[in-house]
Amino acid sequence: MNTHSDHYFTAQPASSVERRDLRVHLAGREVVVVTAPGIFCPNRVDIGTAVLLSEAPDPPPTGNLLDLGSGWGPMALSLGLLSPQATIWAVDVNQRALALSRTNAKTLGINNFHALTPDEVPADIRFDAIWSNPPIRVGKPALHEMLMKWLPCLTPGGTAYLVVQRNLGSDSLQRWLESELEVSEPNVFTVSRQATARGFRLLSVRRSPTALIA
Numbered sequence: 536m537n538t539h540s541d542h543y544f545t546a547q548p549a550s551s552v553e554r555r556d557l558r559v560h561l562a563g564r565e566v567v568v569v570t571a572p573g574i575f576c577p578n579r580v581d582i583g584t585a586v587l588l589s590e591a592p593d594p595p596p597t598g599n600l601l602d603l604g605s606g607w608g609p610m611a612l613s614l615g616l617l618s619p620q621a622t623i624w625a626v627d628v629n630q631r632a633l634a635l636s637r638t639n640a641k642t643l644g645i646n647n648f649h650a651l652t653p654d655e656v657p658a659d660i661r662f663d664a665i666w667s668n669p670p671i672r673v674g675k676p677a678l679h680e681m682l683m684k685w686l687p688c689l690t691p692g693g694t695a696y697l698v699v700q701r702n703l704g705s706d707s708l709q710r711w712l713e714s715e716l717e718v719s720e721p722n723v724f725t726v727s728r729q730a731t732a733r734g735f736r737l738l739s740v741r742r743s744p745t746a747l748i749a
């Protein structure tokens with residue numbers, strides 16, 4: 536394993552000594568969160584994440600909102616601050632990141648916040664919105680498997696926003712999503728390029744409002 540990908544696989548929660556405060560802007564306000572080493576981008580809001588947070592439309596006010604690959608929680612916390620009546624699902628394989636996001640949600644007064652590993656999420660939940668800065672570096676097979684597990688869980692009319700670096704394959708991922716989703720559920724999903732900024736594409740995947748839930 537190279538050091539660049541360590542944060543994808545570090546499972547243990549951080550000790551209190553390792554935790555540190557980080558002052559960031561989320562949902563239009565300055566907040567103080569805790570982060571720690573051994574997770575993705577612990578020292579700031581990642582540039583790709585910032586692109587999604589500035590370019591994606593506001594999430595639905597209610598319903599189930601998913602941050603797929605949530606890290607310390609910049610997207611999940613933003614969802615919770617923007618939509619306080621919604622139920623937020625922060626999903627990650629990194630236990631340390633999940634523990635930090637739980638602490639951050641509590642500090643920011645975000646209720647209805649579930650930080651879970653993928654297997655812990657009830658199988659029948661459907662999501663009104665999905666926001667993700669997906670773990671591109673896990674490799675195509677794992678990335679594709681992850682996206683095809685969660686994107687079909689959008690409710691009718693629900694939209695996923697995925698931010699992907701252009702030089703890490705955003706355009707080929709868009710083409711792959713278009714063809715794969717069309718094969719799995721024909722005429723149901725629309726994949727679009729929502730925005731381009733700072734070397735990133737923001738892709739949207741929308742489930743038709745008239746489609747039946749699988």
Ligand SMILES: C[S@@+](CC[C@H](N)C(=O)[O-])C[C@H]1O[C@@H](n2cnc3c(N)ncnc32)[C@H](O)[C@@H]1O
Pocket residue numbers: 542543544575576581584603604605606607608609610626627628629632653668669670671673681
């Ligand atoms: C690019 S980081 C984004 C983290 C966070 N959303 C942010 O913006 O700072 C991707 C995250 O996906 C997580 N991850 C890796 N494999 C995953 C999987 N199979 N399911 C869910 N999350 C996964 C990693 O642990 C990492 O926290």
